[in-house]
Structures are given as structure tokens and as C-alpha cells.
Amino acid sequence: xxxxxxxxxEYLKPPITExxxxxxxxxxxxxxxxxxxxxxxxxxxxxxxxxxxxxWAFINSVWNSPAEACRDIDGACWSVxxxxxxxxxxxxxxxxxxxxxxxxxxLMIGLVIYSKDRKHWKKSLGTYWxxxxxxxxxxxxxxxxxxPVVETDQWSGLPLTFMLALFGMVAAYPLGVLLxxxxxxxxxxxxxxxxxxxxxxxxVPLISLLFMSSVMFPLFLPEGVTIDKVLRAQxxxxxxxxxxxxxxxxxxLQAMARGQFEAADSLGLNYNQTMRLVILPQALKIVIPPxxxxxxxxxxxxxxxxxxxxxxxxxxxxVTLSNPKWTGYSTExxxxxxxxxxxxxxxxxxxxxxxxxxxHTGH
Amino acid sequence: xxxTENQDxxxxxDRPIIEVNSxxxxxxxxxxxxxxxxxVQLKERIVICGPSGSGKSxxxxxxxxxxxxxxxxIIVNGTELTNDIKNIEKVRTExxxxxxxxxLFPHLTILENLTLGPIWVRKTPKKEADEMAMMYxxxxxxxxxxxxxxxxxxxxxxxxxxxxxxxxxxxxxxxxDEPTSALxxxxxxxxxxxxxxxxxxxxxxxxxxxxxxxxxSVADRVMFMDYGEIVEQNTPQTFFDNPQxxxxxxxxxxxL
Numbered sequence: 001x002x003x004x005x006x007x008x009x010e011y012l013k014p015p016i017t018e019x020x021x022x023x024x025x026x027x028x029x030x031x032x033x034x035x036x037x038x039x040x041x042x043x044x045x046x047x048x049x050x051x052x053x054x055x056w057a058f059i060n061s062v063w064n065s066p067a068e069a070c071r072d073i074d075g076a077c078w079s080v081x082x083x084x085x086x087x088x089x090x091x092x093x094x095x096x097x098x099x100x101x102x103x104x105x106x107l108m109i110g111l112v113i114y115s116k117d118r119k120h121w122k123k124s125l126g127t128y129w130x131x132x133x134x135x136x137x138x139x140x141x142x143x144x145x146x147x148p149v150v151e152t153d154q155w156s157g158l159p160l161t162f163m164l165a166l167f168g169m170v171a172a173y174p175l176g177v178l179l180x181x182x183x184x185x186x187x188x189x190x191x192x193x194x195x196x197x198x199x200x201x202x203x204v205p206l207i208s209l210l211f212m213s214s215v216m217f218p219l220f221l222p223e224g225v226t227i228d229k230v231l232r233a234q235x236x237x238x239x240x241x242x243x244x245x246x247x248x249x250x251x252x253l254q255a256m257a258r259g260q261f262e263a264a265d266s267l268g269l270n271y272n273q274t275m276r277l278v279i280l281p282q283a284l285k286i287v288i289p290p291x292x293x294x295x296x297x298x299x300x301x302x303x304x305x306x307x308x309x310x311x312x313x314x315x316x317x318x319v320t321l322s323n324p325k326w327t328g329y330s331t332e333x334x335x336x337x338x339x340x341x342x343x344x345x346x347x348x349x350x351x352x353x354x355x356x357x358x359x360h361t362g363h
Numbered sequence: 364x365x366x367t368e369n370q371d372x373x374x375x376x377d378r379p380i381i382e383v384n385s386x387x388x389x390x391x392x393x394x395x396x397x398x399x400x401x402x403v404q405l406k407e408r409i410v411i412c413g414p415s416g417s418g419k420s421x422x423x424x425x426x427x428x429x430x431x432x433x434x435x436x437i438i439v440n441g442t443e444l445t446n447d448i449k450n451i452e453k454v455r456t457e458x459x460x461x462x463x464x465x466x467l468f469p470h471l472t473i474l475e476n477l478t479l480g481p482i483w484v485r486k487t488p489k490k491e492a493d494e495m496a497m498m499y500x501x502x503x504x505x506x507x508x509x510x511x512x513x514x515x516x517x518x519x520x521x522x523x524x525x526x527x528x529x530x531x532x533x534x535x536x537x538x539x540d541e542p543t544s545a546l547x548x549x550x551x552x553x554x555x556x557x558x559x560x561x562x563x564x565x566x567x568x569x570x571x572x573x574x575x576x577x578x579x580s581v582a583d584r585v586m587f588m589d590y591g592e593i594v595e596q597n598t599p600q601t602f603f604d605n606p607q608x609x610x611x612x613x614x615x616x617x618x619l
Contacts, residue, residue, distance in 0.1 A: 257466075259462060259464055259466035260466060260468065262429050262460075262462065262466060263460075263462065263466035263467070263468065264468075265427075265429060265455060266427055266429065266455055266458070266459070266460035266529075267455070267456075267479065267480035267484060267528075267529075267532060268452050268453075268455040268456035268480065268484040268532065269479075269480070269483060269484060270448075270452060273483050273484075277479060277483065278468055278479075281470050282468075282469065282470050285470065359470075361469055361470055361512035361513075361514055
């Protein structure tokens with residue numbers, strides 16, 4: 001950057017052992033005798049594990065064959081996925097109607113991708129989502145345009161997972177922000193209510209909330225009144241996630257310097273304006289990393305709905321494996337499922353890092 | 364807007380813009396401000412000085428209710444400060460405040476920092492607010508930075524932006540809470556110059572500062588506070604050349 005003190009000074013390269021591949025190896029893998037030992041041990045372990053796995057997964061494996069063909073091979077039987085793909089994805093949604101959840105899912109993914117771009121964060125985005133939701137609900141439930149009605153207890157597989165996860169996150173976030181603001185409120189009634197809510201929800205596991213929503217809650221309803229089971233699970237997930245988001249957001253609010261509140265006050269902004277225009281944009285940005293952590297667990301926790309007999313994508317996979325033809329191939333099926341969850345989660349955390357970068361304003 | 368203008372017409376011009384009558388304030392048991400009486404006329408420039416912990420910042424923070432007083436009366440522009448949040452917000456729109464640590468909004472550009480108040484509080488149309496903001500940025504010699512973020516500016520530049528932000532609300536009074544105390548020495552002058560310009564244009568100013576040069580050349584009245592009391596107030600000339608109180612003399616001997 002700056003000029004050397006004298007133009008005549010000779011420019012010397014650093015010693016070859018300090019830079020490049022050799023320098024990196026020396027600095028990171030062999031910089032002391034115990035690190036060298038560890039490096040050798042790890043290499044040995046990898047040599048023991050990786051080649052056999054590679055053979056199993058790629059060399060000796062079959063990718064799309066009937067179950068019988070898997071009997072005689074030594075490798076992985078990935079066929080368990082493609083051969084059962086329509087049940088794993090759509091579950092008990094009636095045959096011949098499965099284009100409907102398929103289309104609904106594509107629409108949802110399309111909307112999510114569209115929403116990723118900050119340029120699209122306008123009022124129109126809300127309208128698109130509203131229209132999208134109505135279309136998705138119509139596609140799933142049917143009853144119009146000659147589409148037969150499909151009750152929610154037949155909604156299963158991937159669409160159910162996506163639905164529980166996406167609406168769980170989207171609805172829990174604003175609720176969590178409100179709870180965080182409430183917990184910091186000066187009004188004792190609101191504050192107490194929020195504290196009690198947050199601590200109560202955080203004090204019980206999601207499984208017990210789901211149980212309560214499916215088993216206990218209906219007992220309190222008057223006779224003849226029923227609330228849809230999927231909806232109840234969805235509400236339980238939202239309430240649960242919101243309590244955690246609230247505490248994350250509260251952390252962000254507490255990190256705000258008092259000067260920001262005072263500057264907003266001294267301009268004459270009222271409470272709502274101060275929060276919406278000054279405090280929340282900064283506080284929510286600070287807590288993007290932990291918020292994404294909560295979102296990821298919310299996404300993965302949707303798989304707990306199996307215990308109240310909802311068939312999400314994990315459960316439909318399990319059902320497939322209970323078919324005697326495919327019983328032996330759970331490793332392959334669960335690896336495939338893990339890859340699916342990983343892709344979704346990685347996409348989310350990747351996006352959050354980009355968002356953080358885009359929102360950085362050099363302070 | 365109209366209402367306040369009518370009020371101004373109805374008021375005799377010598378009615379003080381700020382009136383503080385026997386005001387007391389406590390932090391818990393600690394008596395921060397004791398029996399404060401203060402009248403500020405329109406266009407008056409007052410410098411408040413005193414040792415740290417003497418309550419000078421607290422006093423001006425009471426005037427726009429960033430701090431609550433417990434006894435006595437504060438009337439700003441005809442509105443008494445009570446728990447009524449509407450009155451407080453009304454007073455705050457008429458009183459600008461500049462802080463020691465600038466307190467710009469780091470997530471907004473300089474221009475957005477300036478237009479936030481006018482657009483949301485004064486309901487000024489965005490285009491008009493932008494034009495006004497650019498005018499004030501030019502006034503504080505910083506217009507070329509309008510689209511940058513506060514984090515990209517030096518301390519002196521940030522403080523000038525903060526002054527411009529307050530001016531965009533077209534306040535009747537400006538409060539300065541040690542505006543140059545957090546600045547490197549070479550940046551103090553650029554901020555003081557802006558404040559001097561402002562004083563010459565007839566802005567009503569209350570300035571808490573240790574810059575005695577500024578007090579001598581700009582102030583109509585210098586006020587000395589110690590232990591939460593106004594010990595002495597006088598014209599700068601009398602104040603610096605012929606201080607009346609022992610405590611004032613001691614203070615002046617320490618800082619001059």
C-alpha cells in the first residue's frame with residue numbers, strides 16, 4: 001500500500017518454507033511433534049473409513065432397480081428412494097391427485113426464492129404471498145374446479161413438512177418480536193403476561209406441547225366442536241418457536257445503546273415509530289445468527305409431529321421401510337433424508353450470512 | 364403547526380421560551396438538581412458549565428424530558444412537561460438535541476438520518492424532506508456525504524450530521540450536551556464553527572460545554588453549576604473577569 005522507505009531497498013521474498021502449500025502444511029499440520037502425530041493418526045483413520053464407504057456408496061451400489069436386485073449386491077441400495085418416491089413425497093395423498101401438492105410445493109418454493117431478494121421486499125410481496133396461500137390451500141384441499149376434497153388427515157410427506165416448517169417460522173417470527181417487546185414493556189400486566197408465556201413454553205418440550213394439542217386440548221372443547229389436527233400441530237409449533245425467538249430478539253434489544261432510544265425520542269418519534277424505524281431494524285440485524293439457529297431447529301423439529309400420527313417426510317420414509325420388500329435398507333433411506341434436511345438447512349444459513357453482509361453498514 | 368404559530372402570535376414576545384420554576388430532581392436518594400430556576404428568552408444563547416457530576420447535562424435533558432423531574436415546573440414553548448406523552452412529544456418536536464456521542468442511526472444513510480424526523484413526525488412529503496435535508500447538509504459543509512452511512516464518517520463529520528438532523532425538525536430551541544467532548548482536538552473546531560454560525564442566525568441555544576472560548580465569544584449568558592445548583596449566572600464578560608462566588612473562582616482557576 002505505502003511506498004517503501006527508500007526506492008533502492010531490495011525486495012526480499014519470505015523463505016519458501018513459510019508460504020505456499022509447504023508453508024501452510026508446516027504451519028497448520030506439522031507445527032509440533034504432537035500435531036504431526038495427530039495428523040498422521042487422522043490420515044490413517046480416514047484411510048480406513050473413506051475408501052470402503054466410497055465403494056459401498058458409489059462403486060457397488062444400485063440406483064434404481066426393483067428390490068430383488070438389491071439382495072445380491074454388496075453396496076448401497078439407493079433404489080429404496082426412487083422406487084418409493086411418490087409415497088415418500090406425497091404420503092397418503094390420493095393417487096392421481098398428487099400433482100396438486102406437487103404444484104403447491106413448487107409455488108411455495110418459488111415464492112420463497114422470490115422473497116429472498118431484498119429488492120422485492122415491498123408491499124406487493126405480501127399480496128403475492130396472500131394470493132399464493134389461497135392458491136396453495138385450494139390446491140391442497142380441493143372441492144372446487146372439479147378437484148375432489150382431500151381432508152387434512154391425508155396431507156402428508158414433503159408438503160406437510162414444508163408447510164409446518166414455513167408457516168411455523170413465518171408466523172413465529174413476528175409473534176416472537178411482539179413477545180420480546182412485551183417483555184420489555186413498562187406496563188406490568190403486559191410484561192408479566194409475556195414473561196409467564198415465554199417461561200412456560202420454554203419450560204416444556206415440544207413433544208409435550210404437541211401431545212397437549214392433540215390429546216388434551218380437544219377435551220376442553222365443547223361437544224361437536226373440533227379443530228383440525230394439522231392446524232393444532234401447526235399452532236403448537238408456532239407458539240413454541242415464538243417463545244424462543246422472543247428471547248433471542250430480547251437479547252438484540254438489550255444490546256441497543258441507550259443513545260439510540262434517546263436520539264429517536266428527542267426527534268419526537270413515538271414508541272411505535274422508534275421501535276419500527278430505529279430500534280428493531282438494528283436489533284433484529286444483530287440477532288440474525290441466533291435467529292437462524294432457532295429457525296433451523298424449528299425446521300428440524302417438525303419431524304416430531306410423527307408422535308401425534310401426522311405423516312411428515314420422515315414418517316413416510318419409515319412407513320416405506322416397514323414394507324418387507326424394503327426393510328433392510330434403512331441406512332440408505334436415512335442418509336438420503338439427512339441429505340435433504342442438510343440441503344434445506346444449509347440453504348437457510350447460507351442465505352442468512354448473505355443477508356447479514358448486505359445489511360452491514362460499516363459500524 | 365398552525366396552532367403553535369397562533370400561540371406565538373398571542374404570546375407577548377418577551378414570554379420566555381423555556382421556564383423552569385423551583386425544579387428538583389433525585390436519582391433514588393441522590394439530589395441531582397436542587398431548586399433550579401431558569402428563564403430562557405427566544406434567541407438567547409446560554410452556556411452551562413461546571414464540574415462533572417454537577418447536574419448540567421441532567422438539567423438540559425430534563426428540558427426535553429429525557430429525564431423526569433420530580434418537583435417544580437418546566438414549561439417549554441407554552442407546554443408544561445408532565446407525564447402526558449402527547450405533550451412530551453410536542454415539546455420534543457420543538458426542541459432539538461445534540462449528544463456527546465452523536466447517536467446517529469447507524470443503519471440509515473446520512474440523508475435518511477436527516478429525513479426520518481421530518482417524514483414521520485412532521486409528515487413532510489419525502490421529496491420536500493430530501494431537499495430540506497440537503498440544504499442543511501450543505502450548511503454544515505457535508506453535502507457530499509449524503510449517501511454514506513454514519514460508520515463511514517469521522518467523529519467531527521458525524522457530529523455535524525447530528526446537528527443538521529436536529530435542525531431538519533426546525534426546532535425553536537437547540538440543546539447541546541457536551542457536543543465536542545468525544546471528539547479529537549482537530550475536529551472540535553469544525554463542530555464549533557457550525558455552532559457559531561447557528562448562534563449568529565439567532566437560534567435559541569443551551570450549550571453544556573467545557574469550551575470556554577466558545578462561551579466567551581458566543582454566549583449571552585454563562586451559567587455555572589455545582590452540586591446540582593445554579594451557583595452563578597452572568598454575561599460572559601462579568602463571569603470570566605469578575606466571578607462572584609468562591610466556587611466559580613475555583614472552577615475557573617482549574618480550567619483556564
